[in-house]
Amino acid sequence: MKSMHxxxxxxxxxxxxxxxxxxxxxxxxxxxxxxxxxxQKAYHDPYMANNPGVTIVNDESSAEAVAKLxxxxxxxxxxxxxxxxxxxxxxxxxxxxxxxxxxxxxxxAPAPDGTPAAEDxxxxxxxxxxxxxxxxxxxxxxxxxxxxxxxxxxxxxxxVFDTATFPGKRSLEKRPINNVEWALLCDGxxxxxxxxxxxxxxxxxxxxxxxxxxxxDIIWWSAGAETPQRLADGEAVIGSTYNGRLFSVIxxxxxxxxxxxxxxxxxxxxWIIPAGLSDERKARALDYIYFATDxxxxxxxxxxxxxxxxxxxxAPLVGKHADxxxxxxxxxxxxxxxAKTTLLYNYEFWADNRDDIDAKFQAWLVQ
Amino acid sequence: xxxxxxNQSGPMLAADGTPLKVSLARALRRQKIRAFLLIVPxxxxxxxxxxxxIGDMLFRSVENGIVPETMPRTVVALExxxxxxxxxxxxxxxxAFYEDMKVAMxxxxxxxxxxxxxxxxxxxxxxxxxxRKPMGNIDETQPIKPQFIDAEEDWGDPExxxxxxxxxxxxxxxxxxxxxxxxxxxxxxxxxxxFERIYLTLLWRTMVLSVAITVSCILLGYPIAFLLxxxxxxxxxxxxxxxxLPFWTSLLVRTSSWIVLLQQEGVINDTLVSLxxxxxxxxxxxxxxxxxTIVAMTxxxxxxxxxxxxxxxxxISPSYVRAAKSLGANDWTAFWKVYFPNSVPGIGxxxxxxxxxxxxxxxxxxxxxxxxxxxxxxxxxxHISSSLNWGLAAALGVMLLALILVFYWLYDRIxxxxxxKLG
Numbered sequence: 199m200k201s202m203h204x205x206x207x208x209x210x211x212x213x214x215x216x217x218x219x220x221x222x223x224x225x226x227x228x229x230x231x232x233x234x235x236x237x238q239k240a241y242h243d244p245y246m247a248n249n250p251g252v253t254i255v256n257d258e259s260s261a262e263a264v265a266k267l268x269x270x271x272x273x274x275x276x277x278x279x280x281x282x283x284x285x286x287x288x289x290x291x292x293x294x295x296x297x298x299x300x301x302x303x304x305x306x307a308p309a310p311d312g313t314p315a316a317e318d319x320x321x322x323x324x325x326x327x328x329x330x331x332x333x334x335x336x337x338x339x340x341x342x343x344x345x346x347x348x349x350x351x352x353x354x355x356x357x358v359f360d361t362a363t364f365p366g367k368r369s370l371e372k373r374p375i376n377n378v379e380w381a382l383l384c385d386g387x388x389x390x391x392x393x394x395x396x397x398x399x400x401x402x403x404x405x406x407x408x409x410x411x412x413x414x415d416i417i418w419w420s421a422g423a424e425t426p427q428r429l430a431d432g433e434a435v436i437g438s439t440y441n442g443r444l445f446s447v448i449x450x451x452x453x454x455x456x457x458x459x460x461x462x463x464x465x466x467x468x469w470i471i472p473a474g475l476s477d478e479r480k481a482r483a484l485d486y487i488y489f490a491t492d493x494x495x496x497x498x499x500x501x502x503x504x505x506x507x508x509x510x511x512x513a514p515l516v517g518k519h520a521d522x523x524x525x526x527x528x529x530x531x532x533x534x535x536x537a538k539t540t541l542l543y544n545y546e547f548w549a550d551n552r553d554d555i556d557a558k559f560q561a562w563l564v565q
Numbered sequence: 566x567x568x569x570x571x572n573q574s575g576p577m578l579a580a581d582g583t584p585l586k587v588s589l590a591r592a593l594r595r596q597k598i599r600a601f602l603l604i605v606p607x608x609x610x611x612x613x614x615x616x617x618x619i620g621d622m623l624f625r626s627v628e629n630g631i632v633p634e635t636m637p638r639t640v641v642a643l644e645x646x647x648x649x650x651x652x653x654x655x656x657x658x659x660x661a662f663y664e665d666m667k668v669a670m671x672x673x674x675x676x677x678x679x680x681x682x683x684x685x686x687x688x689x690x691x692x693x694x695x696x697r698k699p700m701g702n703i704d705e706t707q708p709i710k711p712q713f714i715d716a717e718e719d720w721g722d723p724e725x726x727x728x729x730x731x732x733x734x735x736x737x738x739x740x741x742x743x744x745x746x747x748x749x750x751x752x753x754x755x756x757x758x759x760f761e762r763i764y765l766t767l768l769w770r771t772m773v774l775s776v777a778i779t780v781s782c783i784l785l786g787y788p789i790a791f792l793l794x795x796x797x798x799x800x801x802x803x804x805x806x807x808x809x810l811p812f813w814t815s816l817l818v819r820t821s822s823w824i825v826l827l828q829q830e831g832v833i834n835d836t837l838v839s840l841x842x843x844x845x846x847x848x849x850x851x852x853x854x855x856x857x858t859i860v861a862m863t864x865x866x867x868x869x870x871x872x873x874x875x876x877x878x879x880x881i882s883p884s885y886v887r888a889a890k891s892l893g894a895n896d897w898t899a900f901w902k903v904y905f906p907n908s909v910p911g912i913g914x915x916x917x918x919x920x921x922x923x924x925x926x927x928x929x930x931x932x933x934x935x936x937x938x939x940x941x942x943x944x945x946x947x948h949i950s951s952s953l954n955w956g957l958a959a960a961l962g963v964m965l966l967a968l969i970l971v972f973y974w975l976y977d978r979i980x981x982x983x984x985x986k987l988g
Contacts, residue, residue: 265950290953293676293694367829372936403760417853420931432830546691553952554687560944561763563936564770 222251224482228282230258231423232446236502237282239520241490248489252482263287267296267472276472279483282331285324285466289549292327297470298480299326305484307492309511318493318509322466324545329491330468330508332499335531335540336376337462339429339444340364340436343454355461356384358436359408361415369425369437372418374405374559375548376438376463379541381408383461389539393547402555406562418563429455441531445504449522449529459536465543466508506532623966626744626959629737632729635678636665640733648730648751653721659710666700684954685739686728692719727751740960764961767941772968774858774940775923781863782870782919783912790874790911794881805875812868820929823861827852827933853935861933866922870915877911913980921969941965 228234242254264287270276291297306315322330346365382392385408395401425439426447447453471483496507497515579588633640638661646654669675679693699716714721746762793801826832829848837843889899927942948958
């Protein structure tokens with residue numbers, strides 16, 4: 199009987215400790231790998247140093263964040279406090295009522311010179327629920343040592359479609375987004391007309407027909423790590439992926455790979471706060487966001503990974519890579535030398551047409 | 566003699582004087598209740614954590630409450646609108662819609678409704694997302710319809726209203742129609758255009774590849790299980806560890822090692838090239854196609870075939886084969902006529918396990934299947950995690966479940982489910 203009593207006391211004590219720990223624990227969801235590491239160093243560590251009571255727990259679920267948040271919401275138990283998602287997912291979450299709306303004037307820090315956050319982020323505030331963090335781009339990398347190319351190297355995105363001059367396997371993402379835009383650009387469609395053309399059945403068919411010309415040379419990817427791996431193995435000679443992944447293949451692993459920035463597609467990644475948090479958790483999440491998205495913090499992240507900060511005021515503060523000691527500015531997708539020809543991910547178009555075009559794209563794939 | 570006549574004249578009594586029949590029944594009932602109480606926790610657990618969620622998920626394939634609940638007035642007003650007229654509905658519908666959306670925007674449910682309608686007609690999501698613009702400037706004393714169309718001309722597009730009217734019920738067949746590559750238009754139900762058909766192809770391919778995987782598992786697993794069952798215990802235990810070791814290794818690790826082996830610059834191709842069997846230009850395409858899926862999944866599912874086969878073979882007494890041989894059968898006849906029929910229940914159990922597991926796989930096909938080796942589960946995963954079209958995912962899931970039940974029924978008719986043994 200006595201032992202039972204001790205047991206019960208112990209259990210009660212453990213629960214108390216657990217709930218106390220929970221009160222100071224904040225679960226931040228992100229992508230894992232080098233990206234989470236850069237956030238840990240630039241945001242989490244300084245935040246925890248300023249707020250000694252708070253422990254940040256990392257959860258690497260961003261790839262499934264939309265589905266998981268919806269499931270948590272339906273179960274009535276949202277366990278995440280801050281979630282890192284790409285902008286298109288943020289728009290979907292906002293539409294579904296799963297993310298809370300953010301007011302830039304009160305929830306986000308102004309720039310050091312007093313410019314309001316709304317102006318500092320500018321057009322990048324693409325959804326009412328979304329706080330942009332970085333600008334990344336999906337672009338091509340190619341091997342520099344392909345013997346069959348006879349010393350030539352690709353200079354435009356259309357060289358991806360030129361299998362006569364540049365034979366070899368291409369690694370492309372297994373989804374229509376970006377691929378159909380590049381296909382149309384290389385099929386003679388003017389950049390400003392791309393989305394008008396894609397809005398029609400004939401336009402989608404035209405893009406797929408262009409992709410069909412290199413169909414047998416494409417290996418499809420679904421995870422960002424696949425293209426760098428294939429380029430390093432020589433399994434593919436040219437392939438699209440996120441620019442930060444290519445940076446690490448080229449500068450950190452010193453592989454014979456080079457960047458092809460032509461018609462890179464800019465996209466945004468950032469934070470959302472799930473809807474329906476308790477007041478206490480919401481206040482803490484907002485406090486974290488206010489800190490982690492200020493001008494200096496966004497510039498700090500670029501020390502660890504080659505993605506451009508989303509605030510205009512952060513750009514001049516970008517310095518050298520923390521370990522490699524090289525200047526990061528020339529590796530940013532937003533650097534003027536890299537950004538001569540660019541597309542910006544068309545959020546509105548894809549939010550409306552993604553399911554529709556994806557169905558056609560997948561039907562084309564399985565033919 | 567006299568006691569017997571007593572018993573025959575009245576009911577048999579138990580020690581406490583109640584009729585024996587009643588007493589027995591009571592004892593039996595008590596036993597049954599006790600037995601039932603023992604399984605209650607498990608039953609409750611299965612009901613709450615398994616049957617109910619699956620039922621709830623499957624129900625989503627027909628559920629459509631969001632449209633009538635978010636726009637009750639509009640749904641009623643639309644009943645009088647002739648959707649074949651080719652014109653936008655009347656002022657009354659727009660007035661009802663305006664009232665509905667005032668409430669919906671207050672509750673922030675309008676964008677959710679837009680996403681739902683967008684699954685059927687692309688473009689509607691942004692109409693609802695941008696509702697604030699037309700809604701904000703409405704002068705309620707004036708007719709609503711022209712103000713809406715002035716602010717955003719797409720509200721005058723009859724297709725938008727046709728979609729709303731088509732989906733205005735609490736239940737819908739639209740997910741199931743999509744799942745079989747059909748669509749409902751105002752001309753009736755018809756097949757989708759050729760370039761949009763995908764699910765029936767994928768379903769058929771899933772079946773064919775799963776059968777191929779099951780057959781290769783039988784072919785590869787049978788000799789191994791036979792060897793394991795007939796070797797001395799010490800040797801067979803070591804071999805058994807070799808079977809189980811990959812079973813305990815993470816699925817992703819095993820799939821990735823197949824990528825290393827099978828890719829064009831991979832181990833197999835490199836070996837063949839260095840041996841001079843292939844020249845460097847003629848490297849084999851062993852993955853990103855159906856070959857890759859079949860090879861990797863056969864390896865991953867092989868233990869599920871070997872283990873039931875092994876446990877059934879263990880129970881086949883060696884004296885049967887010896888008896889056959891002593892009666893004049895040669896090795897082959899003894900195996901084929903005596904041993905093999907005894908091992909069929911193991912093949913049955915293994916085949917059912919492997920087939921059902923194969924049908925639901927998606928990670929391995931996604932990584933090694935390229936475009937020709939992907940399964941319908943890959944599309945289900947896409948609709949669960951990316952497009953959030955859970956209704957369509959549920960409809961595809963129902964189809965898959967129904968197909969498995971059909972296969973199970975066929976199996977029962979042809980082989981007999983009593984013939985399945987796990988040991």
